[in-house]
Amino acid sequence: MPHLILADASLAFGHVPLLDHAEFQLEAGERVALIGRNGCGKSSLLRALAGQGALDDGSVWRQPGLRLAYVPQEPPFDPERSVFEAVVAGMGEVSALLAEYHEVSHAMAISNDNHEALLDRLHHLQAELETHNAWSFEAQAERVIQRFSLDPDARIGTLSGGQKKRLALAQALAVTPDILLLDEPTNHLDIGAIEWLEDMLLASGVAMVFVTHDRRFLDRVATRIVELDRGCLQSFPGNFTDYVARKEQMLHDESVQNAKFDKFLAQEEVWIRKGIEARRTRNEGRVRRLEQLRRDRAARRDRQGKVELAIDAGDKSGKLVAELLGVSKAFGDKTVVRDFSCRLQRGDRIGVIGSNGAGKTTLLRLILGELAPDSGSVRLGTKLQVAYFDQFRTQLDDEAALVDVISPGSDFVEIGNERKHVISYLGDFLFAPERARSPVKSLSGGERNRLLLARLFARPANVLVLDEPTNDLDIDTLELLEQLLQDYSGTLFLVSHDRAFLDNVVTQTIAPEGEGRWHEYAGGYQDWADYQAFRRNEKAAQETDKRVQTPRQDVPAEPKVRADGKRKLSYKETRELEALPGQIAALEAEQATITQRLEDPALYQSQPQEAQQLSTRLGEIDDELMALLERWEALES
Structure with a gap:
């Protein structure tokens, strides 16, 4: 069952329609990229899908009970609010309670003034939160804030553009949405943050519609490309590379068809100007056809021209x-x-x-x-x-x-x-x-x-x-x-x-x-990036070689407690430490395989249940890897 359906949608600003009886639907697990020229109406369409903008005609249907989160291009935030307050703001009636509870807890931690009054207020808020069963909401908010590397007590007015974009994404994900609408999510993010966002979206399994012009992001994240072109929505299965190949052929076919139409219309215009023959009764049908051809040509919206770029390099500089x-x-x-x-x-x-x-x-x-x-x-x-x-x-x-x-x-x-x-x-x-x-x-x-x-x-x-x-x-x-x-x-x-x-x-x-x-x-x-990966692999190989080459047979038996005061590993712990690198490598290999599978657009069309299972497994692998790395560190220290 579709998550969302746009039916017979029309929207115009001025005399040019942005949407001209457009149709669209979003299935579970799909990651749809919405692309098109600047000013063609992509942001307006996203606002309509989110319920924050009205259509001139048509309708938007959303599956009842599904949670939807929308991140606009420039999210509006109160600069005086804290990060925590902004993240919980979308959590309904408990948001004010959570924000106050966090504020009171923070006040108690940094000051001894009015300690008893604050403590009484804290107890009252705890009771209210328990009544609303809201502790899971607080845990979710803290989890996404930590995930996006934000300070929960920082004022929004002090954040950079990139941090505000992270905050907007955190606010959207805190409500664990079923549908995610993102308008230019990569703006103001650095390359590391963009790659992290790609990984997070791939692992989430959330159905989404997003607008971006980052071609690498499109290639990695999108399972379907939808182009808004002259008021119509055209769908292209696959990623951006697949779209480019198909679109080139479509534009060629369209230009050939338009040329044939224009040639036929020109011939009919020549015929009508002959006069007497065209006005005879037996040719009235041909006259009516010409009138329809004229109407069709007037209604045709040709593709917008290309920007003409030229730059004057001036006089040559020195070498x-x-x-x-x-x-x-x-x-x-x-x-x-x-x-x-x-x-x-x-x-x-x-x-x-x-x-x-x-x-x-x-x-x-x-x-x-x-x-x-x-x-x-x-x-x-x-x-x-x-x-x-x-x-x-x-x-x-x-x-x-x-x-x-x-x-x-x-x-x-x-x-x-x-x-x-x-x-x-x-x-x-x-x-x-x-x-x-x-x-x-x-x-x-x-x-x-x-x-x-x-x-x-x-x-x-x-x-x-x-x-x-x-x-x-x-x-x-x-x-x-x-x-x-x-x-x-x-x-x-x-x-x-x-x-x-x-x-x-x-x-x-x-x-x-x-x-x-x-x-x-x-x-x-x-x-x-390739050179950095080579350096990391080379360093890891050198560390592995060092561990393998460490002599063991001639080392005298150590006492139970070493000279530096650290406990000697038992035989079982030693064997566990030796096995950890192999276990970690196996999990990382499985992680890479699953990520590659999730990047395949066909998976979400043919096997949506498997896609969901793989997304869940990817999250489990992250937890298992973290546990193994912590155990390795504990044993080595």
């Missing part, structure tokens, strides 16, 4: 862009960059990766000479023209008109040797002429990103610094931007959490090694 020797930088007690050296040349495309707060922006400012190092030296090349793309879009004035953002005080922009009218240039970035005088605040997130790219590319630059340029951009625009940057003759610095984008664009990667140390690697993100 050397920057050389750093032994550079270090600290803020207070925290060393962000320690003893870093590199030499960057014209034409390099450098990806900078790392967790949020690792110091990526600080490193870039050091490389470009905008920040003085505490020690070491920075030598910059000549003729550098630097242009920045800011992920927080602080360069955009919300009240300014689009034309003034692109070319203040002038009606033209110059790209290379070509002079273009600013309205025509905005059209290259899919902004209609009637929107040229609209204020920036009227734009969606993806449209703001397009506008910022248009502003950036309207000025010559031989050094580009792009900080998260892919946020909110649709997949078509992402691929065009990739092509542009691959052909760019200047030097590129790219900070991004989009793994596919990094792999397709950069020639080398700078990544943190911990304790402020950074290292430069050849290739993109996957090359760096």
Whole structure:
């Protein structure tokens, strides 16, 4: 039985319908990715499915009794609330009791003032919670907060963008939903957090609909792709790679069919203009058919054009862009960059990766000479023209008109040797002429990103610094931007959490090694990840060799209590310790096999019960592995 059904749905903003009698249904265990151009209505559709937005026509049916959780693109939070209060907020009538109980417990732990009054209130709250059988809710809230590495007592106003996204996900999962609706869940998350989220969603078994433009995330998580295109929903079984192959063929077939239709219509228009023959009684049927053809052509919604991207690399910079020797930088007690050296040349495309707060922006400012190092030296090349793309879009004035953002005080922009009218240039970035005088605040997130790219590319630059340029951009625009940057003759610095984008664009990667140390690697993100995996495997093999090669036959018998005061292992414990590595390896192998099975979209269609069993087993393996690792540590110590 479907979890959710969208029937004959229509929705329009202005004269263009976002949904045109659209149909959709979500089955148990499915992970459906909703994709489409910026502004096509994906977020509006998600809000309608969640019951937070109305349709103009049609209906949304949800299976009675199922719990639904919705995480919008920018979740609204009260900055004065604590993390714990926000997580329990969706738990119904017990949420206020749980929030107060946590607050009183915290107050008692940090202060001795009013201890008796607090204790009385705590007893009263305990009684209330027992009456509502709410202790399981508290345990669930604490579990997800710990899972997302959040401080339950932190105020929301102090959290970073990535932490707020984690909080929104924690709030949704705390109610153990049957249906999960996610709008751009990877925004503001670093690569490690995105990969962790992928694993968690794969293991959860929850039916979900999500909107994302992260192609690696789509490939790994989705069991079905649904494209919102010109008001209609088209379904493609499988992941994003499968969708690309099928969509290419569909677009080809559609263009051939449209060409045949247009040719036939042109022939009929020529015939009607002959006059007398067309007006004879015996040809009235042909005249009516022509009128219907005209109506069909007027109703046809052609696919939206592509963004036209071009960039002027300006005058060539010197061959050397920057050389750093032994550079270090600290803020207070925290060393962000320690003893870093590199030499960057014209034409390099450098990806900078790392967790949020690792110091990526600080490193870039050091490389470009905008920040003085505490020690070491920075030598910059000549003729550098630097242009920045800011992920927080602080360069955009919300009240300014689009034309003034692109070319203040002038009606033209110059790209290379070509002079273009600013309205025509905005059209290259899919902004209609009637929107040229609209204020920036009227734009969606993806449209703001397009506008910022248009502003950036309207000025010559031989050094580009792009900080998260892919946020909110649709997949078509992402691929065009990739092509542009691959052909760019200047030097590129790219900070991004989009793994596919990094792999397709950069020639080398700078990544943190911990304790402020950074290292430069050849290739993109996957090359760096493969090297890290190789290092881990090599280290594990060396540790295994050390254990195997430790001589045993000539070691004299130890006393029951060793000289360092630690108890000697019994024979049984020794045998148990020797067996643990094999047991752990077997569980990890089973874990990898199950994860691979769960990534197969066909499994959820043909064997949904097995998919649920595998998800449950994956959770059990995590617990078993943790227990074995703790036992290993106890025996070795």
